[in-house]
Amino acid sequence: MxxxxxxxxxxxxxxxxxxxxxxxxxxxxxxxxxxxxxxxxxxxxxxxxxxxxxxxxxxxxxRHIHQVCLSWSLRDxxxxxxxxxxxxxxxxxxxxxxxxxxxxxxxxxxxxxxxxxxxxxxxxxxxxxxxxxxxxxxxxxxxxxxxxxxxxxxxxxxxHQVGAGLEAQVTLDVPPREIAYLDLGWVRNGLAWSFPRANGYSVGVSVVRQTGRAELALQLRRFLRANGHIAKDCPVTAHPTFAWRxxxxxxxxxxxxxxxxxxxxxxxxxxxxxxxxxxxxxxxxxxxxxxxxxxxxxxxxxxxxxxxxxxxxxxxxxxxxxxxxxxxxxxxxxxxxxxxxxxxxxxxxxxxxxxxxxxxxxxxxxxxx
CATH class of the missing domain: 3.50.50.60 (FAD/NAD(P)-binding domain)
Incomplete structure (x- = not known):
């Protein structure tokens, strides 16, 4: 044993x-x-x-992240x-x-x-x-x-409290800035984010309440386009989140x-x-x-x-x-x-x-x- x-x-x-x-x-x-x-x-x-x-x-x-940039719907x-x-x-x-x-x-x-x-x-x-x-x-x-x-x-x-997230991997030809972006107004009951990784960005949306995947996918595509990325070129994965209650x-x-x-x-x-x-x-x-x-x-x-x-x-x-x-x-x-x-x-x-x-x-x- x-x-x-x-x-x-x-x-x-x-x-x-x-x-x-x-x-x-x-x-x-x-x-x-x-x-x-x-x-x-x-x-x-x-x-x-x-x-x-x-x-x-x-x-x-x-990557090492030294700064975080907070915004509301990509403004302010x-x-x-x-x-x-x-x-x-x-x-x-x-x-x-x-x-x-x-x-x-x-x-x-x-x-x-x-x-x-x-x-x-x-x-x-x-x-x-x-x-x-x-x-x-x-x-x-x-x-x-x-x-x-x-x-x-x-x-x-x-x-637990059930949430969800969708994440896209964006590949770039130039090194990304070592700063994390968090947008608090893009999705309801959650946020959109962009974090630097080895050769690009990890871009996603996440919520702390149950939300349909189709709605999340739409918000992610909009967020990718708003940041100059082509959504169809970015592999996307989904994951649930169980938060302590x-x-x-x-x-x-x-x-x-x-x-x-x-x-x-x-x-x-x-x-x-x-x-x-x-x-x-x-x-x-x-x-x-x-x-x-x-x-x-x-x-x-x-x-x-x-x-x-x-x-x-x-x-x-x-x-x-x-x-x-x-x-x-x-x-x-x-x-x-x-x-x-x-x-x-x-x-x-x-x-x-x-x-x-x-x-x-x-x-x-x-x-x-």
Missing amino acids: HDCVVIGGGPAGGSAAYHLARRGYDVVVLEKEHLPRAKPCRGCVSPRFTPWFDLDFTPVVT PLEVSLPQPLWMVLRPHFDQLLLEAAVARGATLHQGAEVTALLPVGQGWRITTSGQVFTARYLVLADGTLGRASAMAGFTHRV ERQALHTPDLRALRVGDAAALFDPLAGAGIGHALFSGLEAAKAIHLSLSGQAQAIPAYSALINHGLGRHLLGSRLLADLVYYNPKFSLHLLSASPGLLQTLASFVTSDRGHLGPLRGLALRLIP
Whole structure:
């Protein structure tokens, strides 16, 4: 019986596997795709996570973003310098680098291994894939927003707010400016954005409420044309977003399975960020399993409490601010332009700076019961 099976090889699963393998545990990662696999994600992340890993991530960093330009329907641009640069990473290679690091430290990776059944057995789990059967003391569920493993493990109800996004990849012959563009008036209950990548821009629209794909596709085509891009020449991918909404259990009653990353709806609807939260949850899940294997009976519930009272409250504050900003984006931009302090606070949100969110976050959290 393995110490742990991690289902999903994204940032959350890779982080959990890396930290468990570093501690010498027998950990297996089951990834349904073959690496490097395509992933609809603009790949924007704060480098604040780097101290958690003894790794060099520079090979997968394609751009550094030092500024964000906010606008309303492409008018009244407002530029703000970030307190710390953001990284633009190649998600397929970022995920692969993390998994290869976990394997180098003793983890076992199975690619093309889609989980078809989960069954509690004794003091652990029986995991069936299309080709093999595994048993493990613990499960880390990192199967993303649409994965089925969480439901198989007993998480039949996920508390989340459903949004969606469409992303187009624009290729340029000249290097893009290293500045991120966020437009708050282009789509209702969301934003349009353009982020530099290796050889062009990642351009998209996203919303924090359910919206028809046809309507989103229309807004994306309009946004591409408004920025001088030919829509039919740009590959487009779609992705759902599950945003944290209220406190929830992130472990099963038997204390043998934990949810991390997108499977736990750890997505920031204001910053549009999820990679850093995924890495953090994978790190903390690995710590909890380590402590539980060391005899600390409450280590697994403590993981749920940590996420709920720490990161979860941050995400609640971000969701409420997103609702306020997207409800009246023109007024929000006017308010920000008149207050450098509030503008810098928004920049802190963009960089996932959970420690220095200032008066806006405090106001939002006072609205949370």
